[in-house]
Amino acid sequence: MADIISCPSGLTGRIRGMKVREERILADRKLAKSGGQVDELLSACWEEMLEAGPYAFTDGKVDWGRVLQGDRFYALLQVRVLTYGPEYVFAVPCQAASCRARIDWELDLTQLPVRALSDTSRASFMASNRFETTLPDSGKPLRFKLLTGEDERRLPQLQRAAPEKLLSSVLAYRVLDVDGVDARDKRRFLEDLTLRDADYLVDEFDRVDCGVDTTLEVECSACFMRQEVELPFDRGFFLPGQARTARRRERSTSSPA
Incomplete structure (x- = not known):
């Protein structure tokens, strides 16, 4: 079909x-x-x-x-x-x-x-995949990108390398640059963000994205x-038949003899 x-x-x-x-x-x-x-x-x-x-x-x-x-x-x-x-x-x-x-x-x-990709986001993605926002607490403007399939492959490796820094790993990967912050200091800057700024940034990711x-x-x-x-x-x-088999096995083992 x-x-x-x-x-x-x-x-x-x-x-x-x-x-x-x-x-x-x-x-x-x-x-x-x-x-x-x-x-x-x-x-x-x-x-x-x-x-x-x-x-x-x-x-x-x-x-x-x-x-x-x-x-x-x-x-x-x-x-x-x-x-x-x-x-x-x-x-x-x-x-x-x-x-x-x-x-x-x-x-x-x-x-x-389902959230459609807005015309504004479409234009920014087609131009360079660069989106800009300003953090409310630090007042710093920064640029970030939308994730593609290639990014999907890389992110789990970064997260496995530092599972205790899951949020900062995602932020560092998606944020392209920050005004007044050297590229070598970007990770440290993001780790020092207030949680309000971090939450705002994740919300900005969602706002301009689709899915x-x-x-x-x-x-x-x-x-x-x-x-x-x-x-x-x-x-x-994708293989619900296996889930059915597991449920049958669970029911059979829990049933009274």
């Missing part, structure tokens, strides 16, 4: 659902380690480009490494919908310390909110606490 989709930036093309042969991509550990699974999966399921959007793709082929994160995730979501349908069932633990029950949740993936809102509100059936969770995005997202 194939369908025409238009990504948040305007990149438009014809995609299809996954076939059995795509399972090798999901099972490839080398691709998983290098971060290349998403590119391979999208390349396999993307059949034809109809509109390049803000990208300089002139040969009819999409270079997924140069595509914005928001477009990539949107396209993956549509591949998943075409493969299995829009319903997605997942489980997360309750966040209440006194509960910790398992929350089983189901949603329609086609109902997730799918994956923050969900779920309710625990045991304690009725409502809580926000991120849409689980792992191998089970």
